[in-house]
Amino acid sequence: MMPSQGVLRPMHASPTVRPTPFPEKDQDLRDRPYRQLSSEGARSAIQACLDEAYGGRPLTGEQAVSLLRAEGDHLRRLLELASAVRDHGKGRTLTFSKKVFIPLTRLCRDRCGYCAFRRDPGELGDGFMTADEVLTIAAAGAALGCTEALFSLGERPELAFTEARRALAERGYRTTIEYVARMCDRVMTETGLLPHVNPGTLDTAEMAILRDSTASMGLMLESVSTRLMQAGGPHHASPDKHPLHRLKTIEDAGRLRIAFTTGILIGIGERLEERIDALCAIRALHERFGHIQEVIIQNFRAKPSTPMRDHPEPTVFDLLRTVAVARLLFGQDMNLQAPPNLSPGVYPLLLSAGINDWGGISPVTPDQINPEAPWPSIEALRHEMAMLGYRLRERLPIYPEYIVHKDGFVPAPLASRIMGLVDEAGYAKGQGLGVRG
Numbered sequence: 437m438m439p440s441q442g443v444l445r446p447m448h449a450s451p452t453v454r455p456t457p458f459p460e461k462d463q464d465l466r467d468r469p470y471r472q473l474s475s476e477g478a479r480s481a482i483q484a485c486l487d488e489a490y491g492g493r494p495l496t497g498e499q500a501v502s503l504l505r506a507e508g509d510h511l512r513r514l515l516e517l518a519s520a521v522r523d524h525g526k527g528r529t530l531t532f533s534k535k536v537f538i539p540l541t542r543l544c545r546d547r548c549g550y551c552a553f554r555r556d557p558g559e560l561g562d563g564f565m566t567a568d569e570v571l572t573i574a575a576a577g578a579a580l581g582c583t584e585a586l587f588s589l590g591e592r593p594e595l596a597f598t599e600a601r602r603a604l605a606e607r608g609y610r611t612t613i614e615y616v617a618r619m620c621d622r623v624m625t626e627t628g629l630l631p632h633v634n635p636g637t638l639d640t641a642e643m644a645i646l647r648d649s650t651a652s653m654g655l656m657l658e659s660v661s662t663r664l665m666q667a668g669g670p671h672h673a674s675p676d677k678h679p680l681h682r683l684k685t686i687e688d689a690g691r692l693r694i695a696f697t698t699g700i701l702i703g704i705g706e707r708l709e710e711r712i713d714a715l716c717a718i719r720a721l722h723e724r725f726g727h728i729q730e731v732i733i734q735n736f737r738a739k740p741s742t743p744m745r746d747h748p749e750p751t752v753f754d755l756l757r758t759v760a761v762a763r764l765l766f767g768q769d770m771n772l773q774a775p776p777n778l779s780p781g782v783y784p785l786l787l788s789a790g791i792n793d794w795g796g797i798s799p800v801t802p803d804q805i806n807p808e809a810p811w812p813s814i815e816a817l818r819h820e821m822a823m824l825g826y827r828l829r830e831r832l833p834i835y836p837e838y839i840v841h842k843d844g845f846v847p848a849p850l851a852s853r854i855m856g857l858v859d860e861a862g863y864a865k866g867q868g869l870g871v872r873g
Contacts, residue, residue: 478502482502482506482510485499485503486506486510486513490513490517495761495764495765497712497716500712500761500765501708503757504711504757504758505757506757507753514761515756515785515788515789518759518789519788521767522763522768522790522791522792526792528827529792529829530792530821530828531771531794531829531830532795532796532797533583533796533797533831534577534796534830535582536577536582536584536586537798537803538570538573538586538588538619539565539589540564540570540615541589541612543563543593543599544590544591544592544593545591545592545597546591546675548671548677549669549671549743549744549747550747552741552807553588553590553805556597557598557599564600564604570622573585574627577627577798578627580800582798582800583629583630583833583857584632584796585630585631585632586631586632586634586796586833587619587632587635588804590636591635591636591637591676593612594611613645616635616646617645620633620646620650624649628853630651630832630833630834631649632654633646633654634655635653637685638653639688643694647692649847649850650847651834652729652835653694653697655697655698656682656699656700656701656732657683657699658682658700659701659711660679660714660717661679661706662678662679663705663706663710664677664704664705665678679717686698686718686728687724689727690726690727693727693844694727694845695727695838695845696728697728697730697732698730698732699733700715700718700731700733701734701736702733702755703748704744712761715762715766718731719765728770729834729837729838730772730793730835731773732795733759733762733772733773735749735778735779736749737809752779756788756789757789759791760790763791772791773792773793774789774791775806775809776794776812778809780812783812783821794812794828797812797814799814814828829863831863836858836861838862839855839862840860840862
């Protein structure tokens with residue numbers, strides 16, 4: 437739902453995030469494959485799209501692509517509208533989850549061109565974490581008030597490596613997913629943390645194995661571009677990154693009523709049209725099943741040890757445009773996140789683009805996917821958001837609306853634990869100090 441102009445007027449009169457000054461055009465032209473911004477026709481098209489959006493009409497895919505080219509005053513208007521849509525649906529409340537990061541295994545049969553997380557057998561950090569290692573991290577998080585245990589791992593290593601099959605067999609498991617399910621169950625039972633898992637593509641049987649021991653699940657769609665799987669592309673050696681496989685996993689999660697997190701990765705070689713196609717594919721699945729609790733817009737960051745170490749990163753303007761267009765595509769009710777540790781120093785700009793969530797932040801463990809990018813301090817973030825007029829509230833790995841407003845998404849075995857952790861609105865108890873909305 438888009439706010440009408442009548443709705444926007446009083447919202448503009450209230451305190452709003454003021455983007456820090458930026459030039460009329462991108463100084464960094466690293467997104468040059470898409471740029472045709474000098475033509476009067478393109479500027480007129482962008483103006484027409486903004487007028488349509490301000491009138492409360494839903495964006496078409498073509499209009500969304502045009503808005504990804506907004507600059508100068510057009511970009512300011514785009515951010516203003518996205519921020520107003522967010523405020524109309526979410527008020528002055530922003531959320532985050534206090535978590536620990538558990539990299540259960542770095543072994544992975546995929547070889548994405550941008551990934552520094554994966555390992556081959558024999559490399560430092562290969563193998564599977566032991567139960568004691570997992571529980572030690574979880575207990576440390578519980579002691580500091582964390583509520584989420586994020587399990588991240590490589591996809592289906594047992595299909596590629598004898599060493600992975602042997603390690604699982606020694607622990608009494610046949611597949612990685614079976615081991616994940618057991619570790620989730622133990623973490624929940626022995627520490628009280630609620631598991632959120634990112635295990636890659638899954639079939640319905642595997643989801644059923646995980647369903648009763650996880651509060652929520654996630655899988656980044658990343659892109660719907662099959663071009664990226666061609667020779668020389670970032671997904672060429674990654675069979676699990678085929679868009680159809682990933683869309684099927686997201687669809688099956690909806691059929692099983694699993695609260696699900698997904699999103700896109702921008703700047704890895706996709707065209708703007710493909711970026712919008714990916715967002716529209718997510719939106720279509722959510723319209724069918726209502727299970728997408730969060731959409732992440734993640735910006736590519738080059739890693740020194742990867743094949744894409746010299747690939748240009750998307751500009752902050754590219755990120756802002758994409759976040760803002762995503763807000764307009766998904767409307768006021770969707771939870772929209774941009775990872776804060778990947779864009780330090782521009783939090784007010786990200787807020788102005790329409791996000792309402794800062795993702796999981798850990799006081800215990802680093803971001804093992806992006807180890808060079810430290811989490812922000814929770815209290816510093818809370819203070820900065822309060823200065824901008826927003827209240828930062830802690831949530832669980834399953835979003836408040838999926839606890840208190842949407843039936844069937846809380847797994848029965850976890851229901852008592854989840855309900856004991858939240859207030860009547862579904863937020864973590866005892867949180868949300870700061871500016872009230």
